[in-house]
Amino acid sequence: MRDARSELTRPIGVRLWLSGGWLMLLACAAIFAPWIAPQDPLAQDLFLGRMPPFWENGSEAGFWLGTDSLGRDVLSRILYGARLAMIVALVAGTLTCLIGASLGLIAGFYRGWPDRIISRFVDIWMAFPPVLFAILLIAVLGTGLTSIIIAIVIIDWTRFARVIRAEALSQSAMDYVASAQVAGRARFGTMLTEILPNVLPTIVALLTLEMGIAVIVEAILSFVNLSISTDSPTWGGMIAEGRISVHQAWWVLVFPLITLFLTVLSFSQLGEGLKDRFDPVLR
Amino acid sequence: MSGYLNIRNLSVSLRGGGPILRSVTLDVAAGQVHGLVGESGAGKSMIGKAVLGTLPRALQITAGEIWLDGQDLLKLSPGQRRHRIGATTALIPQDPLTALNPSRRIGPQITRRLVDILGWTKAAAEARALELLAEVDIPDPRRVMRTYPHELSGGMRQRILIASAFAAEPKLIIADEPTTALDVTVQKQILRLIAEMQARHGTALLFVTHDLGVVSKVCDSLSVLYAGKIVENARMRRFFMHPIHPYSAALLAATPTYTNPQGSLMPVPESVIETVEQEVTAHDRRWGRR
Numbered sequence: 001m002r003d004a005r006s007e008l009t010r011p012i013g014v015r016l017w018l019s020g021g022w023l024m025l026l027a028c029a030a031i032f033a034p035w036i037a038p039q040d041p042l043a044q045d046l047f048l049g050r051m052p053p054f055w056e057n058g059s060e061a062g063f064w065l066g067t068d069s070l071g072r073d074v075l076s077r078i079l080y081g082a083r084l085a086m087i088v089a090l091v092a093g094t095l096t097c098l099i100g101a102s103l104g105l106i107a108g109f110y111r112g113w114p115d116r117i118i119s120r121f122v123d124i125w126m127a128f129p130p131v132l133f134a135i136l137l138i139a140v141l142g143t144g145l146t147s148i149i150i151a152i153v154i155i156d157w158t159r160f161a162r163v164i165r166a167e168a169l170s171q172s173a174m175d176y177v178a179s180a181q182v183a184g185r186a187r188f189g190t191m192l193t194e195i196l197p198n199v200l201p202t203i204v205a206l207l208t209l210e211m212g213i214a215v216i217v218e219a220i221l222s223f224v225n226l227s228i229s230t231d232s233p234t235w236g237g238m239i240a241e242g243r244i245s246v247h248q249a250w251w252v253l254v255f256p257l258i259t260l261f262l263t264v265l266s267f268s269q270l271g272e273g274l275k276d277r278f279d280p281v282l283r
Numbered sequence: 284m285s286g287y288l289n290i291r292n293l294s295v296s297l298r299g300g301g302p303i304l305r306s307v308t309l310d311v312a313a314g315q316v317h318g319l320v321g322e323s324g325a326g327k328s329m330i331g332k333a334v335l336g337t338l339p340r341a342l343q344i345t346a347g348e349i350w351l352d353g354q355d356l357l358k359l360s361p362g363q364r365r366h367r368i369g370a371t372t373a374l375i376p377q378d379p380l381t382a383l384n385p386s387r388r389i390g391p392q393i394t395r396r397l398v399d400i401l402g403w404t405k406a407a408a409e410a411r412a413l414e415l416l417a418e419v420d421i422p423d424p425r426r427v428m429r430t431y432p433h434e435l436s437g438g439m440r441q442r443i444l445i446a447s448a449f450a451a452e453p454k455l456i457i458a459d460e461p462t463t464a465l466d467v468t469v470q471k472q473i474l475r476l477i478a479e480m481q482a483r484h485g486t487a488l489l490f491v492t493h494d495l496g497v498v499s500k501v502c503d504s505l506s507v508l509y510a511g512k513i514v515e516n517a518r519m520r521r522f523f524m525h526p527i528h529p530y531s532a533a534l535l536a537a538t539p540t541y542t543n544p545q546g547s548l549m550p551v552p553e554s555v556i557e558t559v560e561q562e563v564t565a566h567d568r569r570w571g572r573r
Contacts (some may be wrong), residue, residue, distance in 0.1 A: 087569020111340060175382035176392075178337045183396040186362075268444040 016273035019266035026263060029079045030086040038062055039073035041080040041233045046071055050249040057243050064239065065252040068241060074255050077233035081256065084227075084234050085263065087145065088218040092152040093211035099153060100160025101203050108168025109191045119165070122158045134217060138226045145228050148221060152214050160206055167199040201278045208271030212264040219260055235260050286310040287487045288334065289453055293347035294570070295326075295333055295511075298526045302330055303342060305512040305566050311455065316481060316488040318498035318519075321508030324461070327491045328377070330508075331457040334489075335374060336364055352454065369400045373448035375458040375477070379440035379465070383432040390428035393447045397537070401451055415446040419476060438469040444475065449480055455487045475503065483569045499523060507531050509559045514564060 029036065039062065048071035051060045059066065065074040084112040134151045141147035171177065172195065180190045215235075221227045222236030235256040242253030288311040295304040304326050311317040321327045332338045334349055334356070334572070349356045352371065356364050373396075376382040383392055393415070394408035403411070416424035419442040432440060441461065448456050458477060462470040478501045481488050490502055498505055498519075505522060507515045507530065515528040524534040533551040 014428045137359070175376040175378055176384045178332075178335075179374060179376060179382055180384075180395075181337055182335045182368060182372070182374045184365050185395075186365075193387075194384055198384070200386070 013273055013276075015269050016277075019269040019273065022262055022266045023270065026082050026259075027086060030082040033076075033079045033083055037073075037076035037079045038064065039076045041072060041076040042231060044070045044072055050106070050245070050252075052249070053251050053255075065255050066240070066249065068252045069245050069249065072233075074238070074252060077238055078235070078256055078259055080233045081235045081238065082259075083233065084145070085215050085218060088148060089211040089214050089267070092149045092156075092214040092218075093207055095149065095153045096156045096210050096214070097160055097203065097207045101155035101164045101199075101206075103157070104161040104164030105168050105191060105195065105199065108165040109172055109195055110187070111169075111172075115165070118161060122161050125158045126162075128155075131217075131220060134221060135226060138221060143226055143228060148218055148227060149219075150188050152217050153219070154186065156210060156213060159210065161202075163202060163206060164199055168195050171195050171198050201275050204278065205271040205275035208267045208274065212267030215260065215263055215267070222268075287313040287346075287352055288489065289331065289350040290334070291348040291350065293330070293333060293349060294345045295329055295338065295342050296345050298341055298343050302345075302567065303511050304333070305510070305563065306347070306570065307508075307511070307513050308553070309506045309513060309516055311487050311489050312503075314485045315503040316478075316490055316501050318502035318505035319489060319491045319508060320493060320495060320505060321496055323493060324512040325508040326366075327493070327508055328459050329456070329511075331374070331459050331489060331491055335368060335372065335457060336361075366400070366537060369396065370451070371453055372455040372457065375441075375444055375448045375455040375456060375461045377460045377463055379437050379444055382444055383440055385432055387426070388433065389429075389430055389435075389443055393428075393450055396447075396451050406562065411450060412446070415450055416443070419443070419480070420444045421446070424431050436471065437465055441465060441469075441473050445473070445477060449484055449486070452484065453486060455489065456481070457489045457491070459491045460493070462492075477501070495534060507534065510563045512559075512563050514559060514562070530559045 047069050049069050051063050051067040052058055053066040054064050063073050067073055103118050107115040133155055138147055138149040177194050180194050187190035222234035223240045227234050238256040246253045289310050290307055293304055293307040296302040319327050393412040397403040397408035413424045419441055421427050462473050502519055504518050506513050509530055515531045526535055533555045537551055
């Protein structure tokens with residue numbers, strides 16, 4: 001017999017600390033970018049082009065992670081890039097989750113024709129290659145923050161729908177759902193009070209995973225120059241630019257790449273860690 | 284028609300498939316315990332589920348009437364039926380491990396029906412829940428109300444489910460093999476508890492089980508089910524003294540006794556199975572495979 005209260009006071013795992021810490025750091029960077037960025041991320045200075053990071057010879061004071069070929073500060077651009085990444089992760093992730101999870105819940109709980117319609121839709125949707133689909137959508141919607149978010153939501157809701165449907169399906173077969181029905185609960189109420197709390201851990205895990213994916217999709221779109229306008233710094237855009245001059249100035253490519261990698265990794269690890277902690281015991 | 288629950292010629296079948304229940308007729312008198320016995324797969328649980336309106340989606344009621352307190356449930360709209368069942372009947376489920384919502388505390392799970400259906404205040408419902416938990420011998424009910432299901436043992440959970448079933452003073456309780464998932468030692472306690480609670484509250488009880496020994500201890504009357512067909516409805520005493528149907532007799536003979544545990548462990552004879560199977564096919568031929 002384990003006590004739920006001791007579960008909650010159990011020390012947070014290393015995984016949660018590291019991933020949570022990195023994401024907090026990034027969130028701060030995004031919020032306070034104008035105050036903490038050492039340079040103007042857009043200021044160009046051709047005399048300061050391709051300066052190496054601070055520990056190498058020939059580095060310039062104040063440009064900690066070096067500069068790109070146009071003399072723009074890499075660190076400042078990464079910090080400003082975090083803004084876009086974070087906004088996309090939060091907004092697109094949440095919207096995708098809301099839409100996908102609701103549809104999945106309805107399909108899994110009500111079965112019958114709602115399930116048939118939603119499931120067939122998901123099948124068809126998943127047959128599209130996602131990146132191509134995203135590029136196509138942006139081409140139709142036009143570039144810009146809203147378009148990116150809409151594109152991500154349109155592409156990725158199926159992931160939630162499918163997983164949550166399966167979860168809701170298995171939960172619906174449990175006796176406590178039947179008990180709630182016998183107790184005279186309306187169907188919709190049963191879904192909200194009995195099924196939803198039990199699929200919530202999965203939803204949370206998927207949500208954080210989705211945030212990571214949203215960051216990647218945004219990076220891919222800015223890599224092919226289909227994200228927001230070219231003058232605001234994005235990680236994907238920086239990677240695209242850095243790729244060209246990787247033999248002369250590796251830092252332009254590597255630093256945004258590491259940031260992107262750590263961010264996506266942190267999101268997925270955060271989800272796993274949270275799921276472990278909040279999954280109702282005895283499953 | 285006398286009795287609280289009257290099932291008349293209830294037929295249930297797989298959607299687009301064969302029959303599961305074949306013209307089941309049985310009565311549960313108010314305040315009495317009616318046993319429902321049969322082999323696994325005979326459709327015992329399905330009768331309870333048909334009454335409660337929780338049949339699996341793949342099954343449908345094709346014919347018959349379910350009268351609850353003089354009202355045919357199948358003639359009501361789904362919403363009316365749900366409300367009527369919610370206010371008058373309760374379920375003691377088979378598996379206490381899956382019958383409580385793992386992500387909600389015990390307290391609200393007991394009080395919800397009182398608040399939702401009967402319109403009690405939260406405080407009154409909680410007081411009632413505490414009283415009932417004490418009645419089913421739960422130590423420290425106040426603490427248990429705040430725990431989550433996984434913190435409690437199977438026996439404790441079954442006690443809670445029993446308390447919860449009696450909470451709204453239902454007129455009818457359907458107990459679907461309430462002791463099958465428990466240890467033998469706990470089974471006896473739970474059985475006694477159900478019998479005590481039933482006697483004290485005067486609730487009609489439909490007791491689904493495959494254990495004739497259990498039936499003999501708690502029931503006033505019983506129905507024997509084979510392949511979805513009732514082979515015998517009987518008063519308790521008459522059944523054990525003088526079973527009419529050969530299948531019932533064979534079933535009784537197959538029950539091990541304390542005095543002769545080894546020798547009495549015999550299967551139902553082939554010839555008897557043949558007789559029942561013939562009756563079943565005769566029924567299907569007459570009524571069609573609906």
